[in-house]
Amino acid sequence: MKKDIETRLIHSFFDRSKHHGSLAAPIYQTSTFVFDSAEQGEARFAGEEEGYVYSRLGNPTVRELEQKLADLEEGEEGIAFASGMGAVSAILMHLLKSGDHVLVSEGVYGCTYGFLELMQDKFKVDYDLFDMQTADAIEKMIRPESRVLYVETPINPTMKLVDLEMVIQTAEKHNLKVVVDNTFCSPYLQQPLTLGADFVVHSATKYISGHGDVIAGAAVGPSEDMQKIRMSVQKDVGAVLGPFDAWLLLRGLKTLSVRMDRHCENARFIFEKLKQHPKVNHIIYPGDPEFSGYKLAEKQMKDFGGLISFEIAGGKAKAQKFMNALEVVQRAVSLGDAESLIQHPASMTHAVVPAEERKKMGITDALVRLSVGLENKQDIWADIEAALHSTY
Numbered sequence: 001m002k003k004d005i006e007t008r009l010i011h012s013f014f015d016r017s018k019h020h021g022s023l024a025a026p027i028y029q030t031s032t033f034v035f036d037s038a039e040q041g042e043a044r045f046a047g048e049e050e051g052y053v054y055s056r057l058g059n060p061t062v063r064e065l066e067q068k069l070a071d072l073e074e075g076e077e078g079i080a081f082a083s084g085m086g087a088v089s090a091i092l093m094h095l096l097k098s099g100d101h102v103l104v105s106e107g108v109y110g111c112t113y114g115f116l117e118l119m120q121d122k123f124k125v126d127y128d129l130f131d132m133q134t135a136d137a138i139e140k141m142i143r144p145e146s147r148v149l150y151v152e153t154p155i156n157p158t159m160k161l162v163d164l165e166m167v168i169q170t171a172e173k174h175n176l177k178v179v180v181d182n183t184f185c186s187p188y189l190q191q192p193l194t195l196g197a198d199f200v201v202h203s204a205t206k207y208i209s210g211h212g213d214v215i216a217g218a219a220v221g222p223s224e225d226m227q228k229i230r231m232s233v234q235k236d237v238g239a240v241l242g243p244f245d246a247w248l249l250l251r252g253l254k255t256l257s258v259r260m261d262r263h264c265e266n267a268r269f270i271f272e273k274l275k276q277h278p279k280v281n282h283i284i285y286p287g288d289p290e291f292s293g294y295k296l297a298e299k300q301m302k303d304f305g306g307l308i309s310f311e312i313a314g315g316k317a318k319a320q321k322f323m324n325a326l327e328v329v330q331r332a333v334s335l336g337d338a339e340s341l342i343q344h345p346a347s348m349t350h351a352v353v354p355a356e357e358r359k360k361m362g363i364t365d366a367l368v369r370l371s372v373g374l375e376n377k378q379d380i381w382a383d384i385e386a387a388l389h390s391t392y
């Protein structure tokens with residue numbers, strides 16, 4: 001009987017009898033693999049014999065991670081990448097060719113926006129960012145050359161949600177592939193493939209790692225596609241993950257469920273406190289019953305996550321003054337770490353997005369994004385409250 005994700009996060013796939021009974025996955029920190037004979041090398045390169053040839057084309061520690069990621073996302077096959085952008089770019093380069101069109105949720109991570117711009121400028125892959133709240137809104141944007149629907153949910157950094165079931169039904173009707181960036185939830189809170197999405201991508205740098213010490217990416221999808229990606233985009237573009245980083249992610253994944261539960265508990269507490277503060281406007285948190293996406297969050301997420309975006313009364317100057325007064329919460333981009341992190345999207349993660357585009361995404365100069373960490377929640381709140389007090 002299939003074990004719950006909380007158990008599968010911890011247990012391994014590799015055959016311990018072939019690794020001295022090692023409990024933890026061994027690290028194959030090697031760039032290449034020695035052949036018994038020239039003929040064996042030939043057979044392996046020809047794909048006629050199972051076995052490793054070179055770590056850009058596959059590595060046992062990375063493969064252990066990839067198997068686990070596919071299992072956790074309930075997909076057929078996973079590939080690990082050197083960064084989240086490595087995963088995002090590999091999937092989109094696999095699915096799109098010059099002249100195609102991709103429909104994109106109204107907000108995405110800044111560098112994802114940058115990649116879409118690059119694909120449009122250099123390779124004539126057109127894209128439209130728009131509010132995907134209804135099937136009608138999507139169908140209005142579909143063109144004959146549309147191939148892919150790309151969504152983040154919750155969206156970075158506005159925390160808006162996209163209805164995956166509706167998006168996937170609409171995509172199926174129009175023979176479009178659905179790619180979901182599941183970074184903000186991790187497979188513990190949301191599993192888009194089980195709803196019918198075709199691919200999931202992650203910045204594994206975030207919750208999957210959970211310790212702020214790895215840059216990594218992941219993608220999970222159908223084996224046929226993933227094997228093509230291995231032997232084309234990944235092999236020839238080369239955004240591969242190293243074995244030690246893969247090992248750090250395997251280690252981080254073991255505590256993903258307990259970490260996410262704590263992130264969610266702490267975020268709920270901080271939200272309730274922020275809601276009562278007179279100088280905090282426009283809080284966006286999926287667990288807010290007054291949030292437009294609350295019902296959708298309840299439907300498609302196991303819990304409401306560890307991220308809260310909110311506006312500081314007085315705009316950018318006050319937002320920066322507030323951030324500068326924090327001591328427990330760290331001023332840093334990224335998210336999903338043990339440490340609580342805060343950043344100013346307009347001047348940091350989404351600075352690459354032109355002001356008019358940021359406005360459309362709902363990113364104002366007053367907005368800050370808080371990744372609630374694993375610290376004592378009272379300590380986190382005391383830090384935020386003191387910083388708010390010193391801001392006004």
Ligand SMILES: CSC/C=C(/NCc1c(COP(=O)(O)O)cnc(C)c1O)C(=O)O
Binds near residue numbers: 083152203
């Ligand atoms: C310089 S800003 C720091 C990074 C942030 N985000 C990254 C990110 C990526 C890309 O993932 P990497 O390549 O692993 O950073 C992909 N998809 C999503 C939803 C992401 O949030 C950030 O702080 O919002």
